Amino acid sequence: MAPEIKFTKLFINGQFVDSQSGKTFPVVNPATGKVICQVSEGDKADIDLAVDAANEAFQLGSTWRTMDASARGRMMDKLVGLMERDLHYLAQLETYNNGKPLKDAVFDIYGAMYALKYYSGWADKIHGQSIPADGNVFVVTRKEPVGVAGQIIPWNFPLLMLAWKWGPALAAGCTIVMKPAEQTPLTALYMAQLSVEAGFPPGVINVVNGFGATAGAALASHDRVQKIAFTGSTAVGKLIMEAAAKSNLKRVSLELGGKSPIVVFPDVDLDKAVATCHAAVFANMGQCCCAGTRTFVHESIYDKFVEKATELARKRKLGDPFGEVDQGPQVSELQFNRIMALIEAGKKEGADLKTGGMKHGTEGYFIEPTVFVDVQDNMRIAKEEIFGPVQQIMKFSTMEEVIKRANDTHYGLAAGILTNDINRALTFSQAVNAGSVWVNCFLHITSQTPFGGFKQSGIGREMGEEGIHSYVEVKTVTISMAKF
Template sequence: MIPPKGNPNPEIKYTKIFIDNEFVDAESGKTFATVNPRTEKPIAQIAEGDKADIDKAVASAKKAFARGSAWRSLDASARAALINKLADLFEENVNELASLESLDNGMPFLMAYGITIKAAQNLRYYAGWADKIQGSTIPADGNSFALTRKEPVGVVALVTPWNVPIAMYGFKLGPALATGCTVVIKPAELTPLSALFMASLIKAAGFPPGVVNVVPGYGAAAGGALSLHPDVAKISFTGSSLVGHTILKAAGESNLKRVTLELGGKSPFVVFDDADIDAAVQEAAVIFSHGGQMCTSPSRVFVQAGIYDKFVKKAVAVASQMKVGDAFTPGCWQAPQIELRAVEKIIGLIESGKKEGAKLQLGGKRRKTNGYFIEPTVFSDVTDDMRIAKEEIFGPVQSILKFETFEEVVRRSNDTEYGLSAGVFTKNIETALEYAKAVEAGSVWVNQYNAMSAQTPFGGFKQSGIGRELGKEGLDAYLETKTISIKLPTNH
């Protein structure tokens, strides 16, 4: 394993669109700036893709998917070897990939390093599936022999978020390639650098031209063109619920393309009276990690009345020790928000919490320094009707609510339009299992939080999304099932 070594000034080698294994300018010649949230200054000018570039990328992917192409002619085990080679390159270039990620979105470097290693592991997991995807034989009625084949859906669009781009290559690119699909990636306009560097690794790994294409650009132009493109068979999107609705509508209006959506969350984190309170406080503090810019952030902390005051006191003590600063500062846990618009939204919600009667225990302001920094913020005495308890903040704001009974906390946990994840802390396994059964969430973590792995499916209920990523289920949306029935001779 290469030891972590962050570089706050990595060389920006790739700024152009990647199509057919080559880096090219946008058809329009336009560029846009990607900005360092720590300094508020531009890092580089990136080629701005739009519909014309998306059309070229999809055409390249369609050609690479055609019957008889180099990609379609590969044995499944050869596909696996290419994906494993890509995982090798992730690990060999981990410091450069993680440094680019930290520079571009402010993520603490050690977190970016760990996510890059995890992405490589996820790629290896799906490489292992490449030659194990199989159909079945079926005892069909009548004089027929029936069987099924699992086949790739075709050209897929992967629209990645700005908060954890590298993680999404394992989530999305792994199963897409393992099943034999070809890919067009539209990275978030706020964080294109790691996607473009990753594109160079695609070529270095030996993937045939057109198998993976990367088109940076704005959501309305590049993302919209992908959503509406008739030659795109499936789109996988991670991001806001608002954009998810737009993509779902576009997919229906174009060609009924398959859609996988991983959207917002307002995750409950429930702490019962018998819990290990110190462990629960530490795990709840993940809300401050990466500035709270994680869809699974435990943004509603429900604490049972018997330990409520003690929990609040300990939570404030932990938050007050949170190291906030530059992504490359040793020990940094909370880095900046992604952009000024996010800061303004978060501060607005903090102000609403104060006006609606929540007790501000800590923080609540933007830090007076360069960069989009907000103080670690803790509210107690939060009630369900407050905006900070209902809306996804996507910031370093911990809201602590009090509950009395099991049935009450189940009802209140589920009283949200979201259903991505949940956590429960208790020493009573029956309580934990009953809560896990009752809560409406795609992932439930018991006495831990954010415990995701390549083998465990991830996705949401309700407005938090459609479909699953990771695990065997992560393959399903990239596969079609074909039934073949063969007439047999009549028995005499």
């Protein structure tokens, strides 16, 4: 089932090239722990070359800048068509490199296609205003591309996050230097080749494999990059914001961590609620920034909920992600070890482990679906982002109590409530500090709706019209109507 690996070098100025240092690093199959291939390792010298190419492609008079906006949109549509043509290969490559079940990889690729398709429609609809300003003047605003956009994406949804970044940047007319996660660069490199086939001019899209401390840091601090977009941990987001400020005060958008609450009231169908909360935690092996890991359940249904949630977790099928399974491995040994350490912390601090908590199988980075109950707010598993298949079920009594507890975190990415009381749902939606609030659902994310966090879960929004905003500058043009 392993797909052929076609591209392993850096992609700069329309060409696949070796890194300046000649160094490479291994990419690992998380289902087996074995090396898939070696890929070129970029660092500051390669970032400099990629930024030079992107700046050249952005110059006035270049093919990209003189292209009709509608033509940019059609080029993006062609890229989507090529993705559809190669969908099965892309899905296999994503599963091989990331470890997610093949059916989930297919779902993600459709999501990536929809995101690019959505933004292709925006390409010729990014416009300014005519403003009736005081004085004998005619005033219009223009929305112009900000310039070279540096983009750093994570390993949990490699192709989907690529589309979330490429879509608004290309629609706005920016050029791109992307650093994929070092764990999962393979689909980004294949997409680079598809961009050539789609007709994107050299330098518009560049992909530099490498590590955060070298390639990522060089991109964030580069004084010829005008915008940096990052998805990842809050700790790294702070470093990127600091580097951006110290270099050229570039624009920054950050989609960071979360510890999202999902609150269950007793007026809902219990089986549906259990299933919704289960999916909210265990989707993508728990490797989801907005996962509903803090499951707050009303005291009147707590015991029954725990029984059903434990049973559902035990039924979850783990194994070869190319097979008919619900859950694959964690992405890396580092991530595996971090999750297992937090599971041990939960045990030591007195949470009741109902199921899971162990390594699954003899090879790869598989962790059993894990359910903790009687979790207290001061425990590490209730405070820290685990980013793994670990559900924490917590008891509450009143709306006032659960809102206060839901907000008692430095994160604010998402939240959910399951109830048939519309007043209760609206009260919670208004009171909770989160960028996305889901009522009687969870993880319902679409290309049309903005996504991002409050507090230390990030700055700015991706997707929807708001996704365009951080890739454009607003220019005010004032024309005197008096005779000159």
